Amino acid sequence: MSGWVVVAGLGPGDAxxxxxxxxxxxxxxxxxxxxxxxxxxxxxxxxxxxxxSDNRVELxxxxxxxxxxxxxxxxxxxxxxxxxxxxxxxxxxxxxxxxPAEWLGLDVRVLPGISAMFAAxxxxxxxxxxxxxxINLSDNLKSWDLIEKRLRLAAEADFAMAFYNPRSKARPExxxxxxxxxxxxxEPERVIVFxxxxxxDEEALRVVRLAEAEPEMADMRTVVLVGSSKTRVVxxxxxxxxxxx
Numbered sequence: 074m075s076g077w078v079v080v081a082g083l084g085p086g087d088a089x090x091x092x093x094x095x096x097x098x099x100x101x102x103x104x105x106x107x108x109x110x111x112x113x114x115x116x117x118x119x120x121x122x123x124x125x126s127d128n129r130v131e132l133x134x135x136x137x138x139x140x141x142x143x144x145x146x147x148x149x150x151x152x153x154x155x156x157x158x159x160x161x162x163x164x165x166x167x168x169x170x171x172x173p174a175e176w177l178g179l180d181v182r183v184l185p186g187i188s189a190m191f192a193a194x195x196x197x198x199x200x201x202x203x204x205x206x207x208i209n210l211s212d213n214l215k216s217w218d219l220i221e222k223r224l225r226l227a228a229e230a231d232f233a234m235a236f237y238n239p240r241s242k243a244r245p246e247x248x249x250x251x252x253x254x255x256x257x258x259x260e261p262e263r264v265i266v267f268x269x270x271x272x273x274d275e276e277a278l279r280v281v282r283l284a285e286a287e288p289e290m291a292d293m294r295t296v297v298l299v300g301s302s303k304t305r306v307v308x309x310x311x312x313x314x315x316x317x318x
Contacts, residue, residue, distance in 0.1 A: 076142035078179060080162045082155040082186020083114055087272035090187050098184060099149055106138045107151035107161070115151060129213070131161060135168035139176050155188040159209045159237050190235035193268030193296040196278055198310035200266055200298040203317060205233040210240075210247060217247070221254060228258035233304060233313050236297040240288060249288040255299065259283055264300035264311055267291055280311055 079098045084090035099105070105115050109125040117123060126134050138148045152160035162183045169176055194201040206227050210220060227234055240248040255263070261284035269277040269292070279290060283299075291297055304313040 076145045076147060076179065077182070078138050078142045078148045078150060078165065079182045079184055080150045080152070080156045080165050081184040082152055082157075082160070082188075083111060084187040085154055085189045085192040085272045086270065088114075090192070090272055092184070092186065095184050095186065101147055102149040103146045104138075104141055104148045105151055106134055106141075106148060108134075111151045111153050131164035132168050132171075135161065135164040136172060138165065139168055139172060139179060139181075142179050142181075143176060152186070153189070154192075155186045156183055157185070158188045158190070158207065189237070189268075189271065189296045190298070192271045193235070193266065193278075193298055196268060196271050196276075197266045197280065197298065198307075199312040200264075200300055200304065201233055201235065202313040203233065203301065203303070203315055205235060205301075205313075207235040207237065209237045210251060211238040212244065212247070221250070224251060224254050225258060228255055228299075231301050231303075233301045234299040236291075236299070238293055239291040239295055239297050241293050245288070248291050252283070252286055252288065255283055259299075260302065263302070264304045264306060266298040266300075266311055267295055268298060269295040271296070280306065 081095045081098060099115060102121060104122045104124060105112055106124045108128045112123050112125045115123060138150045141148050150161050150165060154160065156162040190207055208223055212220060261282060263283040265281055265283055265286050267279040267290045301313055303317055304311060
């Protein structure tokens with residue numbers, strides 16, 4: 074088959090943070106597929122068709138990309154951040170597994186991007202400088218009971234944590250419960266970074282202690298970084314030391 078599918082990460086927002094490898098493959102593409110705001114980050118040009126779709130149709134989007142590649146097209150499936158972090162890479166392989174056998178012969182590649190949690194950690198200093206975990210707080214694809222279980226165990230294990238999709242209009246109460254769980258498992262002085270729209274014109278960074286954190290400090294464009302018990306504030310910076318006894 075002459076077509077291919079590349080799943081690519083566009084980084085956290087600033088065009089300067091798109092890797093040269095991703096820029097090169099976008100220049101070769103005949104078709105770009107993705108969630109509406111991510112596709113709109115790709116410049117239109119002759120010979121390129123942009124396919125926008127809603128955020129709740131990942132598997133349909135992935136199957137569409139694979140089918141176009143089977144027809145000989147050069148398709149890039151775009152995600153923000155890194156495509157393997159709560160994004161489209163898994164959906165493409167799930168669609169590949171469920172699809173016709175001939176799709177297994179397609180040229181499918183994944184190109185990494187700068188994840189929002191790494192951009193946020195770097196902007197603050199080095200919040201994720203030691204062991205950490207990432208948790209998607211949306212219950213669209215998993216139950217709230219599972220989210221709370223993983224959150225509690227991660228807090229008890231003293232990981233630094235990165236939270237994606239903390240608070241939406243459809244579920245404004247969820248992040249309040251997250252803070253309750255953290256307060257049950259962590260000391261009030263635990264450092265929390267609210268990093269909103271990092272690397273864009275709307276970037277905002279707020280550092281508070283757990284006792285001061287409020288649900289309204291987060292929205293869907295915010296990555297919330299919770300330090301471990303060893304995380305420190307030095308001047309304007311937040312970091313987690315690499316040496317832990």
